[in-house]
Amino acid sequence: MANIMANLKTFQPEYGIGTNEPLFHLRSYAKGLMVNACAHALFFCKLLNATKQKKENCGDVPAGSQASNDNQRLKIGIIGGGHLGKQLARTLLHFGAISGNNIQISTRRPETLLEFHKLGVECVYNNKQLIGWADVAFLCCLPCHLPHICSEIQDSLKNSCIIYSLVTAIPLARLKQLISSCSILKPQYKCSENSSFCMWEANRTILEALKDTAVIQATCPCNSKSEITVNMKWLAAVFYAVLNSYTQQHLSYTRALRLLNQICFCEGNATTSSPFLVCEHFINQAFASSLAAADSFPWFDITTVQLKDSPLSQFLETNTSLQEIIASCYFNMITALATKSEDLTTSTTKKIPLTAVLLKPTKSLIFQIDDSAKKMEETSSTDSEDL
Numbered sequence: 001m002a003n004i005m006a007n008l009k010t011f012q013p014e015y016g017i018g019t020n021e022p023l024f025h026l027r028s029y030a031k032g033l034m035v036n037a038c039a040h041a042l043f044f045c046k047l048l049n050a051t052k053q054k055k056e057n058c059g060d061v062p063a064g065s066q067a068s069n070d071n072q073r074l075k076i077g078i079i080g081g082g083h084l085g086k087q088l089a090r091t092l093l094h095f096g097a098i099s100g101n102n103i104q105i106s107t108r109r110p111e112t113l114l115e116f117h118k119l120g121v122e123c124v125y126n127n128k129q130l131i132g133w134a135d136v137a138f139l140c141c142l143p144c145h146l147p148h149i150c151s152e153i154q155d156s157l158k159n160s161c162i163i164y165s166l167v168t169a170i171p172l173a174r175l176k177q178l179i180s181s182c183s184i185l186k187p188q189y190k191c192s193e194n195s196s197f198c199m200w201e202a203n204r205t206i207l208e209a210l211k212d213t214a215v216i217q218a219t220c221p222c223n224s225k226s227e228i229t230v231n232m233k234w235l236a237a238v239f240y241a242v243l244n245s246y247t248q249q250h251l252s253y254t255r256a257l258r259l260l261n262q263i264c265f266c267e268g269n270a271t272t273s274s275p276f277l278v279c280e281h282f283i284n285q286a287f288a289s290s291l292a293a294a295d296s297f298p299w300f301d302i303t304t305v306q307l308k309d310s311p312l313s314q315f316l317e318t319n320t321s322l323q324e325i326i327a328s329c330y331f332n333m334i335t336a337l338a339t340k341s342e343d344l345t346t347s348t349t350k351k352i353p354l355t356a357v358l359l360k361p362t363k364s365l366i367f368q369i370d371d372s373a374k375k376m377e378e379t380s381s382t383d384s385e386d387l
Contacts, residue, residue, distance in 0.1 A: 027202035032228045033189060034084070035200060035209045037166055038091040039219040040187055040230060042210075042337070043330055044164070044238050045096055045136065049074040050263045051245040052135075073102045077134030079127055079149060081107025084166060085140035087206050089116060094207055095337040106130040132156040136164055143169035150178035157181060160248050162241055162302070172306055182301040185241065188231040195227040211338045213331075220330050222316075222323040233306045235326070236313035240300040243282065253279060253297045264329050277322075281315050 052074050076092060078085045089105060092098050093116075100120030105113060110123040117123055124130075131137050131153040141149060146167055157163075157179070165175055165186040172186045199218065200209065209215045218226045221235045239260070246256035261276045279288040282297065305313070316322060 025197060028197035028200045029191065029195075031202045031204075031206075031209075032197050032200035034087060035206055035215060036189060036219045036228050036230065037084075037187065038088055038206050039210060039216070039334060040221065040234075041088060041138065041164065041166075042091055042095055043221075043333065044185070044241075045074060045076060045092060045098070046333060046337075047238065047242055047263065048136065048162075048245055049096075049098070051242055051249075051259070073099065075133055075135045076103045077130040077137040078103070078105045078140055079130060079137060080140030080142075081105050081109060081113050081123065082140065082142075085138070086113070086116075088138060088140060088166070089121065091206060091210065093119060093121075095210060095334070097337070097340070104130050104133060127153050128156040131161065132158065134161055136162045139163065139165040139167050141167060143167055146170050146175075147178055150175070154180055159183070160244075172303065176303050182303050183241070183244070184303045185234065185237055186306065187234045188306075190229050190231070192227050192229070197227055199227070210334065213335060216331055216334045216338070219334075220327045222327040222330070231306075232316050233310070233313045236310055236316055237302045237305045239277070239312060240282065240302050240305050240310070243297050244300055244302065247296045247299055251296060252294050253291055254293050256297060265325055277312075281312050283311060 076098065078089055085105060085107065089103060092103060093100060100116065101122075103116075103121045105116060105121060105123045106125060106127045106129075107113065107123065108125050110125055113121070113123040127149055137153075139146065139149070161183065163175075163179060163181055163184045165172075165184060167175075170178075172184065172188075175184055175186065176182070199214065217223065218228075220226070221230050221232075223229065242260060243256055246259065251259070257277060257279065265276055279291065282300075316326075
C-alpha cells in the first residue's frame with residue numbers, strides 16, 4: 001500500500017516548524033507538558049528508589065550481596081509503548097541510573113521497541129504480568145483503552161504498587177473507581193495565560209531539554225512563576241507515598257522521618273535553620289501524640305490526599321521556606337542526574353550553584369549517581385500512544 005503522506009512535508013518526523021508558524025505555539029506547549037511529566041516522574045522514582053535502598057540497612061540480607069541489590073532496586077512498569085511511554089522509558093534509563101532489567105514495558109507492539117530490548121528492558125504485551133511485578137506502574141496509554149486496562153489488572157494489583165497515571169483525559173476520582181486502588185498518583189498541570197512556551201523548543205528532544213538548567217528550574221514543582229505548573233497536592237502525595245514505602249518495610253515513624261529528612265533535606269547540617277518535616281506535618285496532632293516511638297505511620301491513601309486537603313498540602317501551600325528547600329532538592333537532584341549522564345567518567349558530582357533558581361532556595365542537596373547509568377541517543381518519534 002502506498003504511503004499517502006509520502007509527499008506531505010509537514011507530516012514527516014524530521015519536519016521542523018519555524019517560530020512564526022501557527023503550530024509552533026501548540027507544539028511547544030505539548031513539548032512543555034511532556035518535559036514536565038518526564039521530569040516529575042524521574043523525581044518521584046529517584047525518591048522512591050532511595051527508600052528501597054535504605055531497606056538494605058534494615059534486613060538480614062548482607063549489604064552489597066547480589067540478592068540484596070536485586071531486592072532494593074525499584075521495579076518500574078510502563079503500560080503503553082507509544083510516544084509518551086518511549087519518552088518516559090528513555091528518561092528513566094538515561095537520567096535515572098536505572099538498569100533495563102528493572103523496567104518492563106507492556107505494549108501491543110513489543111516488536112517496535114528494539115532499542116529497549118537491547119538495553120535489557122522486557123517488552124511484552126502482558127499487563128497483568130507487569131502490574132504484579134512492578135513497584136510503580138506508569139499508565140501511558142490512550143484514554144479509550146484505560147477502562148479495559150483497569151479491569152484487566154485489578155486482580156493482579158499489589159497493595160504496595162503505585163499507579164502513576166499520565167492519561168490526562170481521565171480524572172483521578174474516575175480512575176480510582178476504575179482501578180479500585182488508593183495508591184494512585186496523577187499530576188495535574190496548569191498553564192499560565194498568555195505564555196509563549198518558546199523555551200521548551202518543540203524541535204528539541206526530551207533528553208536534550210532536561211540537560212538545560214533553565215528547563216530544570218522551570219519544571220520545579222514549587223516554581224509558581226513557571227509557564228506550566230503542577231498542583232501542590234500531587235507534591236504532597238509524593239511524600240506520603242514515600243512514607244508508605246517505609247511503612248511497608250515496617251520502619252517506625254521516627255526512623256521513617258529521619259530517613260526522609262536525610263534524603264531530601266540533608267538533616268544534620270548545622271549551618272542551616274531550615275525547617276524539617278515532622279510527624280504533625282503528615283497527620284493531625286491528636287493522632288501524632290498517640291503514636292509510640294516504635295509505631296509505624298498509618299498507611300496513607302495517596303489518592304484521597306490529591307482530592308482533599310491534607311496536613312502536608314496545607315503546610316506546603318503556606319510555608320515558602322519549605323517550598324524553597326524542596327525546590328533546591330529537586331533542582332540539585334535533576335541537575336546532578338543530567339551532569340552525570342553527560343560525563344560518566346566523573347567520579348563525583350559537581351555541585352551546581354543555585355543563584356539562578358527562581359525561588360532562591362536556601363539549601364542544596366547533591367545525590368551521588370551510580371556510574372553504571374547508560375547513555376542513550378533519543379530519536380524522534382511520531383507514533384501515537386498505545387497499550
